[in-house]
Amino acid sequence: MRIAVTGKAGQVVTSLLERGVAAGHEVIALGRPELDLVDPASVVCALEAAAPDVIVSAAAYTAVDKAESESDLAYAVNGAGAGAVAQAAKARGMPLIHVSTDYVFDGTLDRPYVESDATGPTGVYGASKLAGEQAVLAVHGDNSAILRVAWVYSPFGANFVKTMLRLAGDRDEVSVVADQLGNPTSALEIADAILLVATNLVADSNPALRGVFHMTASGEASWADFAEAIFAGSAARGGPTAQVKRVTTADYPTTVKRPANSRLDCGLIAKVHGVALPYWRQSLDSVIARLQPTAN
């Protein structure tokens, strides 16, 4: 398959390049300056030139707190930009995989969210990503799969795992929120799953394969659980470690309120695409192994 993905150095983009090429696919990463999501003409031009079999829309404005003061830019990239990618996919008559987020929900439910649950983003980032989903569905809904992922980490870019390992290098104790639950998900596993979904979309026009899907690692954790697992994995390899001080959301105020419950039910994608991501601790271990190789 020839796969075009938006973005160049993002976690999901870099993971898709690694896993896609390893699986024998041709993966073309299209980012700034040739493809800038705020410039629809550049989006059309870059995707036309790439002439892929499938497009993966993975680039996004991802600065959750900063989005509050840069809402025009967040909406231009995540809303209108996502729509421009969908237009280009429609014009070429090719399937689109659009990556979205758990932040489309407000996190007040007491069970994992299913795709049909009401959305209700608590900030500009989530609202702009929801606008992107709506644009994709309006423009090219009959040939798109929207994959909502969450709590993404990887050996690449900036993420919670790398932040925790850095903090463990210079302090003995780290305060981490223990009353928000989610599904820590490796971008490398997301990439593998995107390849499966892409293969299905290219091979089969069945409408059941299109639409909105939740796609995270299996198993759940709080941020504090996640941090403890990171430190345990690092310590086991002789790397930096720290104690986790379990705190509440109220102890750790952020510009945008994070959902207390970010858990996503991934039953639908398992059923229709045959995609089930591994247990989060298993994937975490392999990412830590890459970030923190043993000394000997």
Ligand SMILES: NC(=O)c1ccc[n+]([C@@H]2O[C@H](COP(=O)([O-])OP(=O)(O)OC[C@H]3O[C@@H](n4cnc5c(N)ncnc54)[C@H](OP(=O)(O)O)[C@@H]3O)[C@@H](O)[C@H]2O)c1
């Ligand atoms: N990270 C998470 O925890 C998380 C959670 C849920 C959902 N998601 C979603 O998952 C997807 C991938 O996230 P990620 O963690 O891989 O993101 P990331 O590491 O922050 O990377 C974002 C990518 O988007 C590109 N980008 C930003 N603005 C752009 C523009 N105007 N034109 C073209 N490219 C632009 C960046 O390009 P540069 O390299 O040039 O900056 C970068 O390659 C996103 O859709 C995000 O909303 C992420």
